[in-house]
Amino acid sequence: MFEHCAAPDTLNSFHWMLCYLTTGKHMGLYISFGTVLLLLAITAPSALLFGFGGAVAARSRFFPLSILGRGYISIVRGVPDIAFFLFFVIALDQGLEWLRHKWKCPEWTDAIWQGNDFVVCQAAKLPLGTSPQWMHEVYGFALAVLTFAIVFGAFAANVLYGAMTAVPKAQIETASAYGMSNRQTFWRIIVPQMWVYALPGLGNLWMVLIKATPLLFLLGIEDIVYWARELGGTKTSRFTDYPHGDWRMWYFLMLLVFYLGFTKLSELVLDRVMTRLTFGQATAGGEAQRRANA
Amino acid sequence: MSCWDIIADYGLRSIGIGERLLPRSDFTLCHQFTLIGSGLIWNIYFGVIALIAGFFLATAVAMGKASRNVVIRKASEWFIFVFRGSPLFIQFFFAYFLFLALKSQSDIFGAFTAAWLGALVVLFLNTAAYSGEIFYGAYLSIPKGDIEAADAYGMTGWTRFRRITWPTMLRLAWPAYTNEAIFLFHATTLVFFSGFPAIQQKGDALYYANYFADKTFNPFIPYPILAGYFIVLVLIVISFFGFINKRLNRHLPQDSRGKLRFKLNLIR
Numbered sequence: 001m002f003e004h005c006a007a008p009d010t011l012n013s014f015h016w017m018l019c020y021l022t023t024g025k026h027m028g029l030y031i032s033f034g035t036v037l038l039l040l041a042i043t044a045p046s047a048l049l050f051g052f053g054g055a056v057a058a059r060s061r062f063f064p065l066s067i068l069g070r071g072y073i074s075i076v077r078g079v080p081d082i083a084f085f086l087f088f089v090i091a092l093d094q095g096l097e098w099l100r101h102k103w104k105c106p107e108w109t110d111a112i113w114q115g116n117d118f119v120v121c122q123a124a125k126l127p128l129g130t131s132p133q134w135m136h137e138v139y140g141f142a143l144a145v146l147t148f149a150i151v152f153g154a155f156a157a158n159v160l161y162g163a164m165t166a167v168p169k170a171q172i173e174t175a176s177a178y179g180m181s182n183r184q185t186f187w188r189i190i191v192p193q194m195w196v197y198a199l200p201g202l203g204n205l206w207m208v209l210i211k212a213t214p215l216l217f218l219l220g221i222e223d224i225v226y227w228a229r230e231l232g233g234t235k236t237s238r239f240t241d242y243p244h245g246d247w248r249m250w251y252f253l254m255l256l257v258f259y260l261g262f263t264k265l266s267e268l269v270l271d272r273v274m275t276r277l278t279f280g281q282a283t284a285g286g287e288a289q290r291r292a293n294a
Numbered sequence: 295m296s297c298w299d300i301i302a303d304y305g306l307r308s309i310g311i312g313e314r315l316l317p318r319s320d321f322t323l324c325h326q327f328t329l330i331g332s333g334l335i336w337n338i339y340f341g342v343i344a345l346i347a348g349f350f351l352a353t354a355v356a357m358g359k360a361s362r363n364v365v366i367r368k369a370s371e372w373f374i375f376v377f378r379g380s381p382l383f384i385q386f387f388f389a390y391f392l393f394l395a396l397k398s399q400s401d402i403f404g405a406f407t408a409a410w411l412g413a414l415v416v417l418f419l420n421t422a423a424y425s426g427e428i429f430y431g432a433y434l435s436i437p438k439g440d441i442e443a444a445d446a447y448g449m450t451g452w453t454r455f456r457r458i459t460w461p462t463m464l465r466l467a468w469p470a471y472t473n474e475a476i477f478l479f480h481a482t483t484l485v486f487f488s489g490f491p492a493i494q495q496k497g498d499a500l501y502y503a504n505y506f507a508d509k510t511f512n513p514f515i516p517y518p519i520l521a522g523y524f525i526v527l528v529l530i531v532i533s534f535f536g537f538i539n540k541r542l543n544r545h546l547p548q549d550s551r552g553k554l555r556f557k558l559n560l561i562r
Contacts, residue, residue, distance in 0.1 A: 079521040080480040082487070083500055087517040090507060118511045211381040218487055225387065232391070249395050252388035256380045263379040 020242045029227035033258070035141075036213045036224060043148040044209065048202075050153025055160035069157070076154030082215060088147040089219050093126065100124040144219045152209055159201030164190055166197040196277045203270040207263055214255070228252055297324040308332040308496050316495055316505065323515070326506050330519050333499035334527070339410075340417055340482040340498075345475055348421035353460070355426030360433055370426070377423030382416075382481055383488050389416045390489035409490035417485075421478045425471060432467035433459070465542040472535040476528050499523060 005019035020026075057069030076084060101108065101124035108121050122128075127135040167190050175185040217225035232248030278285040303313040305328055317325050358370030377385070393406040406412040436459060444458040464471075483500040486492045492501055499520055506516035 075521075079524050080483045080500065082480075082483050083503065083517055083520055083524075086500070086504055086507065087513050090511075090513040094513075211383075214381045214383040217383075225384070228387075246391070246395065249388065249391035252384060252391055255384050256376075256388055259380040259384060260376065264375075 016242070020244075023242065025227075025231055028222070029224065029231060032222060032224045032227050035221065036216070039141075039145060039148065039213060039216060040209065042145050043152065044206065046145065046149040047152035047156050047205075047209070050149050051156025051158075051160050054153055054157025055164060058157065058161050059164060073154050073157050073161070076151055081151055081212070082218065084151050085147055085215055085219060088150060089143050092143055092146060094118055097124055097126050100126065140220060144216055144221055147219065148209075148212070152205065152212075155205050155208070156202065159198050159205060160194065162201065163194040163198035167193045199270075199274055199277055203266075203274070206266060206270070210262055210266065211259065224255055224258075228255055297322075297328075300324045301328050304328045305332055306335075308335050308498070308502070310494065310496050314494075318509070321506060321510055326503075326516050326519055329502040329506070330499050330516060331523060333497055333502040334523055336409075336485070336496075336498035337479060337482040337527070340414055340485060341475075341479040343414060344417035344421050344482075345478055347418050348425060348478075351418070351422035352425035352429055355422060356429035356433055356463070359426065359430045373419075374423045374427050374430075377420050378427060382420055383484055385416050385420060386413060386484060386488035386490065389413075407490075408493065409485055413485040413488075413490050417478065417482065420481070421474065424477070425467075425474050428467050428470045428474060429463055431470075432463045435466055436462045461542065468535070468539045468542055472532065472539070475531055475535060479527060479531060480524070 005022070054069050054072050057065050058073060060066045060069065097118075097120045101120040104123045105121035127139045171189055171193065172185055175189045180188065214223070214225050216223040228251035229248060232246065232251035234246045235243050237243040274285075275289070278289060280286060280290075300322070301324075304317075304325070306312050307316070307329060309332075316329070355370045355373060358366045359374065361367050361370070389412060390407065393403050393412050396403040397407055406415065440458055440462055441454075444454045449457060483498060486497045486501040487504075495501075495505075497505075503516040503520040507513045510516075
C-alpha cells in the first residue's frame, strides 16, 4: 500500500504494523465487514416481510393458512437456529436444483438421489458450472440471506402477531362502528398502531440478528470469522513478508469489540426511535412523556 | 446388523465408548437416530452444568448490579454488557484461542482447550450474564410492600435476602429464566462449530447430524431427527421448570399465580 512497505523487515514496529494492516489480505477482512453490514441491510427488511406474512397467515380465519402460519412460527422457534442454518442452505439449494431439473431435463430417467449422491443434469446446476466465480459467491450469499430471512422471519412473525393483538380493542370496535370492513380495519387501524407494541420485540430481534451474523461463516461465506482465522494463524517468513505467531486471539478480540460497539450503537438508536414512537400514544410511556413535557 | 447392535456400538460413541470408527456407508435410520442421540449427551452435559453453576453466579451478578458500591456495580454491569453484547460464537472462538495462548505459557490451561471444560466455562459465564440481567430486572420489580414488611419484622441483611428478596426475585424471574434455559440448550449446539475440536469425532448432536448430512448429501433426514430430539429435550426442560414455578408460587391465591408462558427466542 505505502511505498516504504516494500521491505517490511527493515521497518520499526509502528510502521511495520501499519504496513501489515494494509496488506491485500487485510483488505479482504475489511471488505468482509461490509459483507456483514450488507447481510444485515438485506436481511432485516426481508425478515420483516416474512414475519409480516407469517403473522397475517397465523391470524387468518382460513384454517389451513392459519395452521401454516402457526406451524412456521413454532417450528423455527423450537429448534436450535444453527440447525436451521445448516439445514436450509442445503435444502434450498437442492430444492431449487430439483425444480430446475424437472423443468429443464424432463427426459432424464435416472434417480436424483443415487445412494449418497444428489445428481441433477448439467443444465439444472445452480449456478451453472460454466458461470464465473463471482456468480457462485453471489449465489452462496443469496442462499445465506434467504436462510436468515426465513429463520428471523419466524421470530419477527411472533413479535408482529403479538403486536397486532396488542392494539386496543376499543380502536378496532370504533373502526367497525364507522363501518370499516375487516380489510380496512387491518390496514388503516391495526397496522399503523402496532409498531409501538412491536418495537421492543423487533429491537431485541435486531440485536439478536447482529449477534447471529458470525454464523455466516458456517454457511461457507468468507466473512469476518473466516478472515480472522485465516489472518491470525501463525505465519512463517517463508510464505509472507510479515511473519508472526498465533494472533488469532487478538483478531477475535477485535471482532468482540466490533460487535460490542455495534450493539451499543444500536441500543442508543433504538432508544431514540422508541421515544419518537411513544409520542402521543395511549400507553404508560406516552403518558410519562406527556407529563414530563407538561 | 440389527438395530440393537448399532445401539450397543454407537449409543455412547460421543463419549468415546464403543466402536472407534464412525459408519462410513450404508447409513440406516437406526445409525442416524443412535449417533445423533448419543451426541445429545454432550448437549445435556453442557446445558445442565452451565445452568446450575450459572444460576449462582447470576444471582451474585444481579445483586452486584443492584449494589450501592460503585466498583461492584460497574464490574457487574460490564460483565453483563460484554457477554450479552457480543455473539456467543465469537466468544467461543476468542476463548478457545485465548486458552491456546495461555496453554503455551502454562500447562494448567491444557484442559481448557478441550471442549468439555473450555466451552463449559464460556457457556457458564454467558448464561450467568443473561440470567443475571433477568434476575436484576426481577429484583427491581419486587413489590415495595414486601421489603417494607420485612423491615417491619426487623429482618435485615442475609435473613431478609434469604427469606424475602431472593424467593420473590426468583418467582418473578422464573418465566423469563425458563426461556433462558431453553436458549442455553440451543446454544450448546454451537460448541463444536466454533474452534473447539471434536477429538476423535466425539461431538454433540448437531455435529453428528452435520456429519450425516455431509456424507449422505441429504439434509432431510438427520436434521429433522435432531429437531425431534431437541423438541423432546425442551419439553422436559419446560416441565421441570414448570414444576419449580408451581412450587415458587404455591403461597399465592390460585387465580393470581403466574402461568408460565413460553417464548422460545433466539440465538445469541
